[in-house]
Amino acid sequence: MTTPRLQHVAVIGGGFSGTMAAVNLARLSPAPLRVTLCNHGSPAGRGIAYGTRRPEHLLNVAARNMSALADHPNHFLEWLRTRTEYAAVPEAELRETFMPRRVYGDYLRSLTQHYARPVDARACVEFAVVDDEVLALEATGTGARLRLASGATLDADKIVLATGNEPPADLPGSATVATHAAWCANPWLDWETRIPATGDIVLLGTGLTTVDAIVTLLALDWRGTIHAVSRNGLLPESHFKGVDDPLFPPANVDLATLGLAGLVRLLEEHCTRLRAAGLNPAMVVDKMRPHTQRIWGAFTDAERREFVAQHAARWNVMRHRIAPSIHRQVAGALESGRLKITRAAVTGVKPLGGQIGVELRDRAGATSLLAAALAINCTGPHTRFSATRSPLLQHLLTSGLAQPDAMDMGIRVEPDFAVVERGGRRSPFLCAIGPLLRGTLWESIAVPELRGQALRVAQTLLDAGAPAPAEAAVIEYQI
Numbered sequence: 001m002t003t004p005r006l007q008h009v010a011v012i013g014g015g016f017s018g019t020m021a022a023v024n025l026a027r028l029s030p031a032p033l034r035v036t037l038c039n040h041g042s043p044a045g046r047g048i049a050y051g052t053r054r055p056e057h058l059l060n061v062a063a064r065n066m067s068a069l070a071d072h073p074n075h076f077l078e079w080l081r082t083r084t085e086y087a088a089v090p091e092a093e094l095r096e097t098f099m100p101r102r103v104y105g106d107y108l109r110s111l112t113q114h115y116a117r118p119v120d121a122r123a124c125v126e127f128a129v130v131d132d133e134v135l136a137l138e139a140t141g142t143g144a145r146l147r148l149a150s151g152a153t154l155d156a157d158k159i160v161l162a163t164g165n166e167p168p169a170d171l172p173g174s175a176t177v178a179t180h181a182a183w184c185a186n187p188w189l190d191w192e193t194r195i196p197a198t199g200d201i202v203l204l205g206t207g208l209t210t211v212d213a214i215v216t217l218l219a220l221d222w223r224g225t226i227h228a229v230s231r232n233g234l235l236p237e238s239h240f241k242g243v244d245d246p247l248f249p250p251a252n253v254d255l256a257t258l259g260l261a262g263l264v265r266l267l268e269e270h271c272t273r274l275r276a277a278g279l280n281p282a283m284v285v286d287k288m289r290p291h292t293q294r295i296w297g298a299f300t301d302a303e304r305r306e307f308v309a310q311h312a313a314r315w316n317v318m319r320h321r322i323a324p325s326i327h328r329q330v331a332g333a334l335e336s337g338r339l340k341i342t343r344a345a346v347t348g349v350k351p352l353g354g355q356i357g358v359e360l361r362d363r364a365g366a367t368s369l370l371a372a373a374l375a376i377n378c379t380g381p382h383t384r385f386s387a388t389r390s391p392l393l394q395h396l397l398t399s400g401l402a403q404p405d406a407m408d409m410g411i412r413v414e415p416d417f418a419v420v421e422r423g424g425r426r427s428p429f430l431c432a433i434g435p436l437l438r439g440t441l442w443e444s445i446a447v448p449e450l451r452g453q454a455l456r457v458a459q460t461l462l463d464a465g466a467p468a469p470a471e472a473a474v475i476e477y478q479i
């Protein structure tokens with residue numbers, strides 16, 4: 001009698017999404033299973049966001065909403081209690097704390113460490129972490145073969161694609177400065193060793209990555225001038241304590257049936273009402289969070305495109321808020337003149353001797369040039385999927401094993417995360433989670449949503465192929 005072959009799930013990408021998909025497979029599998037987590041680039045179990053070693057980089061979500069396990073809401077808080085420095089913090093205070101991201105990385109690493117062992121005594125799950133880049137997939141009769149950069153191959157029955165955030169897109173002229181000492185194309189790689197003694201630092205973008213760079217420069221007590229440039233010149237707002245607002249969303253209105261124009265009208269009405277009452281209108285964005293994926297799903301493609309073109313910038317400023325202590329530091333830097341915000345489009349970058357020339361055009365059409373002793377591209381993750389620089393994702397597109405979603409913001413998937421091939425067939429072995437689903441779900445970048453995906457994809461794979469219901473993508477979000 002032959003022993004049945006162990007089912008093998010390979011997870012590609014070891015940031016939050018992939019790590020937690022692998023952990024959920026390992027902890028929930030009722031039967032023997034092999035799980036391999038392939039990760040390359042940022043540290044496995046941490047990914048880009050939680051791989052930072054800088055203590056001043058804080059989470060932008062309070063500890064109470066950062067459990068990595070969707071079925072165990074207090075898991076992060078309980079883990080924090082195991083650390084001496086947080087053991088005696090009053091519960092109410094701990095819940096509202098914005099922890100250092102590197103501490104959150106420790107939390108994810110400890111979860112990986114707990115499950116990544118040759119054989120789990122309870123469920124006989126074999127969980128291995130492989131440090132290698134997956135370059136290509138080939139369909140086999142029973143699943144797919146992964147081709148790794150080292151030349152090794154790995155055969156798996158099912159594959160979870162969790163390749164996460166890509167570095168920012170190139171800017172006009174990037175190629176001319178690619179190897180310039182004063183140019184940093186990837187803000188998530190170590191640039192602290194290249195901080196100039198004199199001159200200005202120019203941050204291209206005014207979002208969360210820019211804020212990371214600003215607080216690092218302040219923490220290092222760098223004394224030069226920091227410029228941050230973007231079209232709207234808007235920095236992220238601070239988190240604040242919301243109040244109970246029974247009027248939004250209105251009880252008799254299903255937000256997903258309004259269409260974009262109706263929704264914008266409703267939001268404007270309520271923002272005006274809240275402002276008049278002296279309240280922060282960003283409250284409506286928080287109250288919408290549990291409904292956002294359903295609303296986005298109900299929009300037509302034309303409405304989605306219009307939202308991205310007309311409203312996304314403003315939405316992002318209200319939605320992606322920062323810890324109050326970080327906001328105070330940024331406000332202080334603005335007040336003291338150490339930080340200057342320029343509202344203009346970056347039309348190009350070019351070498352300017354030992355510096356980088358950043359070419360700008362403002363709304364009135366006036367052009368100017370900023371000289372940067374260090375210029376950092378902080379424009380946020382690259383989101384045009386068909387132009388991905390990932391060899392694996394390019395391979396999936398050219399081989400027809402995947403196709404872009406209708407917005408070309410990510411990969412096309414079914415509601416249960418199964419990838420849709422170029423011909424429209426549902427992939428028998430490949431599913432995808434994480435920021436790759438931005439175009440399908442819009443809200444698919446932060447832990448409160450990603451932990452639900454990581455659980456759901458594991459449950460679906462363990463459920464002998466029974467697909468999860470369509471509404472599986474919408475998970476609970478605590479305000």
Ligand SMILES: Cc1cc2nc3c(=O)[nH]c(=O)nc-3n(C[C@H](O)[C@H](O)[C@H](O)COP(=O)(O)OP(=O)(O)OC[C@H]3O[C@@H](n4cnc5c(N)ncnc54)[C@H](O)[C@@H]3O)c2cc1C
Nearest residue numbers: 013015016017040041047048059060134164165434446447
């Ligand atoms: C700077 C920053 C701060 C953030 N802060 C927060 C926060 O405070 N709270 C919050 O909720 N969200 C935050 N986010 C959002 C963040 O997107 C998610 O929380 C989460 O970290 C995304 O994880 P991921 O695994 O999907 O992607 P990633 O973290 O990008 O991880 C993907 C991993 O896959 C690897 N990989 C890619 N391709 C391959 C391949 N072919 N082979 C092998 N490995 C591969 C990458 O190198 C990387 O290690 C932040 C994001 C950023 C960028």
